[in-house]
Amino acid sequence: MKRSERLVDMTKYLMERPHDLIPLPFFAKRYGAAKSSIxxxxxxxxxxLADNQDGILETVAGAAGGVRYVPFWGKKHAQHYLQDLATRIEDPERILAGGFVYLSDILGNPQDLEKIGKLIATRYAYADIDVVMTIETKGISLAQAVARYLxxxxxxxxxRSKVTEGATVSVNYISSSLDRVSKMELPTRVLKENSNVLLVDDFMMAGGTLTGMQQLVREFNSNIAGVCVLCEADFEDEKLIEGHLSLVKIKRVDGKKKVILAEPGTLIAHTDFNRF
Amino acid sequence: MKRSERLVDMTKYLMERPHDLIPLPFFAKRYGAAKSSIxxxxxxxxxxLADNQDGILETVAGAAGGVRYVPFWGKKHAQHYLQDLATRIEDPERILAGGFVYLSDILGNPQDLEKIGKLIATRYAYADIDVVMTIETKGISLAQAVARYLxxxxxxxxxRSKVTEGATVSVNYISSSLDRVSKMELPTRVLKENSNVLLVDDFMMAGGTLTGMQQLVREFNSNIAGVCVLCEADFEDEKLIEGHLSLVKIKRVDGKKKVILAEPGTLIAHTDFNRF
Structure with missing residues (x-):
C-alpha cells in the first residue's frame, strides 16, 4: 500500500480508537510496510495534528510501545467555541420556569456534542479516568460524548428503580434548588471498586445532584477524578460543592425582562493546553 | 501543504462531518492547492475507504457540488460484528426478571456504540432522515450514536413532565409486556412539522413503546422514516408493530435454566450494501 493510502487509513483507524495504544508492528503488518516507513x-x-492544534499523537518507545491518538483541542479552538456557545445560550427564548435554561437542542446536536466532548476530554486527557458518570436524563448525551473521546x-x-438493571445501591440527595430530598441509584454491577470516576452533568444550580453522585461513588468505594458541568448557575449563591469545572457560566436569568446572560466558565483556566 | 499532510487533515475533517457536502474550493483554499490536486x-x-468497505466518499459535480463522506459499513463487517454481539448477549449473567436482558454495559461502551451507530446509519444512509428519536433512558445512547453518523x-x-423543557405534547401507550398504560411526551419545540423521523430503542418486547412514539410523531404532523431496535424479543408472540428492524433477536430467555439465546436480527437482510 502506498504512503498516501496508508495515511488515510491510519488517520481513520487512530481516530476511531482514541487513547488506545497501537503497536507499530500492527500497522507494519496491516500495510505490508517496513517499520521505518510506518x-x-x-x-x-x-x-x-499539532499544526491544527487538534489532537496529539503520542509515541511510546520500547517493546511494549506503540502509538496513541489523544483527542486534544488547542486553547484558541476552545475559547472560540465556548464564546460562541455562551452567545447562543443568551437567546431569551431559552428561559424556562425556575431559572432553568432550555439546552435540549445543544444536548441533541452531534456537532455540539463532539466539540463539548472533545473539550472536556482535553481537560482530562492526562488524568486517570476509568469511567464517566452522569444522572439521567439530560446529562447522558454529555457523558457519552466525553466517554467517546476518552x-x-x-x-x-x-x-428510580427499574426492573431491567438488577440490584442497585441508592443514596438520598437534595435536588434542584434545595427544595426537596430525592433518591438516586446505580446498579451494583456497573461500577467496580477503586474506579476513578469523572462526573458530568448538563446543568448545575446549587450542586445537590452532583453531591448525590459523589456520595454514590463513595458507596462503591471509588474515587472522584473530576466534576465538570456544561452550565452552572452563577447566580445561585448557596453551593453544595467545590472544585467543579464548567464550560459556561449563566450569570443571570430574568424571565420578566427576558434577559439571560452567559459567559465561558472555569474549564479553560483549569486546563493545561501546553501539550502539543 | 504536501499531499501527505492534506490527506491526514482531509480524512479527519470529513470524518468529523458525516453527510455534509464540502465544496472543493473550501479544500483548495484551506491547503493553498489547485483544485486538480484536491x-x-x-x-x-x-x-x-472502498477497499476497506468502511465509508463512501461521494463527489457531487457542478457549481453547487463538492464532496461528502457517508459512514457506510460493508456487509462482512456488519455480519461479523452482529454475530459477535449476539454471542456476547448470550451470557446468562445478563438475564433479568421479566424476560429482560442486561445491556447497559453495551449501551455505555463507546466502541460498541460506534459500531452500532455506524451499522444503523448504514441502513438509513440514503433515506431522508431529519431527526432520530428515542424514549428515555436506555435508548438515548443508541439515538446519539446513530445521529452522530447521520x-x-x-x-x-x-x-413524565419536566419543568426544564417548556410546553409538551403527550400520548398514552401500552408499556412493556402489555401490562399497563403509560404516558410519554415530547416538548413542542423539539420537533418541527413534516420532519422525517427515525425511531430507535434499546429493547423491544411487544412494541408498545414504539407504537407510542409513532403516535407522538403523528401528533407533530411528522413522518416515521424507519424503526430500528438494538434487541427484539423474538419469543414475544403478540407484536403491536410491523416493519421494524433489529440488530439482534433474542430467541429465548430462561431464568431458571440460565439460558439466553440470541442471533443477528433483521437489519442486514434489509440493507442494500451494494453502494461501494
Whole structure:
C-alpha cells in the first residue's frame, strides 16, 4: 500500500480508537510496510495534528510501545467555541420556569456534542479516568460524548428503580434548588471498586445532584477524578460543592425582562493546553 | 501543504462531518492547492475507504457540488460484528426478571456504540432522515450514536413532565409486556412539522413503546422514516408493530435454566450494501 493510502487509513483507524495504544508492528503488518516507513507516516500525522492544534499523537518507545491518538483541542479552538456557545445560550427564548435554561437542542446536536466532548476530554486527557458518570436524563448525551473521546465506558445513575438493571445501591440527595430530598441509584454491577470516576452533568444550580453522585461513588468505594458541568448557575449563591469545572457560566436569568446572560466558565483556566 | 499532510487533515475533517457536502474550493483554499490536486487527493481517499468497505466518499459535480463522506459499513463487517454481539448477549449473567436482558454495559461502551451507530446509519444512509428519536433512558445512547453518523439531531421522549423543557405534547401507550398504560411526551419545540423521523430503542418486547412514539410523531404532523431496535424479543408472540428492524433477536430467555439465546436480527437482510 502506498504512503498516501496508508495515511488515510491510519488517520481513520487512530481516530476511531482514541487513547488506545497501537503497536507499530500492527500497522507494519496491516500495510505490508517496513517499520521505518510506518514511523515516517506517524511523524506526518503527528505534526499535521499539532499544526491544527487538534489532537496529539503520542509515541511510546520500547517493546511494549506503540502509538496513541489523544483527542486534544488547542486553547484558541476552545475559547472560540465556548464564546460562541455562551452567545447562543443568551437567546431569551431559552428561559424556562425556575431559572432553568432550555439546552435540549445543544444536548441533541452531534456537532455540539463532539466539540463539548472533545473539550472536556482535553481537560482530562492526562488524568486517570476509568469511567464517566452522569444522572439521567439530560446529562447522558454529555457523558457519552466525553466517554467517546476518552474511550472509557459511561454509566448512568437513575432516579428510580427499574426492573431491567438488577440490584442497585441508592443514596438520598437534595435536588434542584434545595427544595426537596430525592433518591438516586446505580446498579451494583456497573461500577467496580477503586474506579476513578469523572462526573458530568448538563446543568448545575446549587450542586445537590452532583453531591448525590459523589456520595454514590463513595458507596462503591471509588474515587472522584473530576466534576465538570456544561452550565452552572452563577447566580445561585448557596453551593453544595467545590472544585467543579464548567464550560459556561449563566450569570443571570430574568424571565420578566427576558434577559439571560452567559459567559465561558472555569474549564479553560483549569486546563493545561501546553501539550502539543 | 504536501499531499501527505492534506490527506491526514482531509480524512479527519470529513470524518468529523458525516453527510455534509464540502465544496472543493473550501479544500483548495484551506491547503493553498489547485483544485486538480484536491480531486486527486479525494480519489485516493475514496478508494482507500472502498477497499476497506468502511465509508463512501461521494463527489457531487457542478457549481453547487463538492464532496461528502457517508459512514457506510460493508456487509462482512456488519455480519461479523452482529454475530459477535449476539454471542456476547448470550451470557446468562445478563438475564433479568421479566424476560429482560442486561445491556447497559453495551449501551455505555463507546466502541460498541460506534459500531452500532455506524451499522444503523448504514441502513438509513440514503433515506431522508431529519431527526432520530428515542424514549428515555436506555435508548438515548443508541439515538446519539446513530445521529452522530447521520449527522442529524436526536430528540428524547420523556416518561413524565419536566419543568426544564417548556410546553409538551403527550400520548398514552401500552408499556412493556402489555401490562399497563403509560404516558410519554415530547416538548413542542423539539420537533418541527413534516420532519422525517427515525425511531430507535434499546429493547423491544411487544412494541408498545414504539407504537407510542409513532403516535407522538403523528401528533407533530411528522413522518416515521424507519424503526430500528438494538434487541427484539423474538419469543414475544403478540407484536403491536410491523416493519421494524433489529440488530439482534433474542430467541429465548430462561431464568431458571440460565439460558439466553440470541442471533443477528433483521437489519442486514434489509440493507442494500451494494453502494461501494
Amino acid at each position: 514511523s515516517e507516516d506517524l511523524a506526518i500525522l503527528k505534526h499535521t 474511550n472509557v465506558p459511561f454509566i448512568i445513575a437513575r432516579k | 480531486s486527486e487527493d479525494l480519489a485516493i481517499l475514496k478508494h482507500t 449527522n442529524v439531531p436526536f430528540i428524547i421522549a420523556r416518561k
